[in-house]
Amino acid sequence: MPGRIFADLGETLTQALLGGDFAAYASVMSLPLRITPRGDPAYVLHTEDELRADFQLYHDRLKGRGVTDIFRHVVEIMVVDQTHLRVRCRTHIMVQAQRIVDPFETRFLLVEQPDGWLISEIESARGHIRFSLGLSEIKGGAFTSQPDDAGGDDGET
Template identity: 45%
Template sequence: MPRAAFATLSNTLTDALLGRDFALYRTAFCLPVRIEPRKGQAYTLADDAALEADFKLYCDILKTHAVTDIFREEMQVLPLEDDWVEVTFCTHILRHAQRVVEPFNSQFVLRPCDGAWRIAEIRSTLGHINWTLGRAEIDKGRFITD
């Protein structure tokens, strides 16, 4: 995976979420996509309808918190089987120059799909995933369920 591919994918996600553009967001994923919260129950978004419902919840919580930027800082790229890779990154969620929450680490498992690297799996903190689903809040810079 070229190093620029993760930056492009990250920017696509940020632009789609902040612009509430599901068509752009959809281009970042290879369905079905598995969501695996650390210390939580994994689930799968099997089709466009499930991905769009998840996307709308995420957009709503970003709007509620007046998020203006999401920056993902690549930390490690680990080759997996065949042409799959796991990218570990630190996520920064910002309202202008202020953090909405303390930075946290996540992973994407990426694989080639339709000629581009796309997300096949997301691993993140239980608090972040619950927050994106509108099930948790932030207190003192931390997701409450972490």
């Protein structure tokens, strides 16, 4: 059952991000939402307005790159307790059948609320989070550390 829970959340998350559907996106997120880019300090979104701004940045970045799918291959689901699940997956950002960046690890903490399971924490590659915020680019299949930087981020940090 934990796999089905995440599959449903992940599909809603992907379709919302690609389609620009903030209501659907918000429906799978628990506030406050903690976001941790590995190697950078975490930040927390406390309000719906903060969540909307974060969502809009990421949606615009994906749309600008022509992204057609985000595939999350589940590596591990750990039951923390009756109301928490940890999900570790390899994330693939796709344009049609081509990955635009090497796969990277993303981790989610899910919490069961009265209205269902929601994402309460996201930990991802530093480059991925920075890309979602407009602070890095994708070049040569890797996240760059700055929008105009030729260097890269292997997705693991």
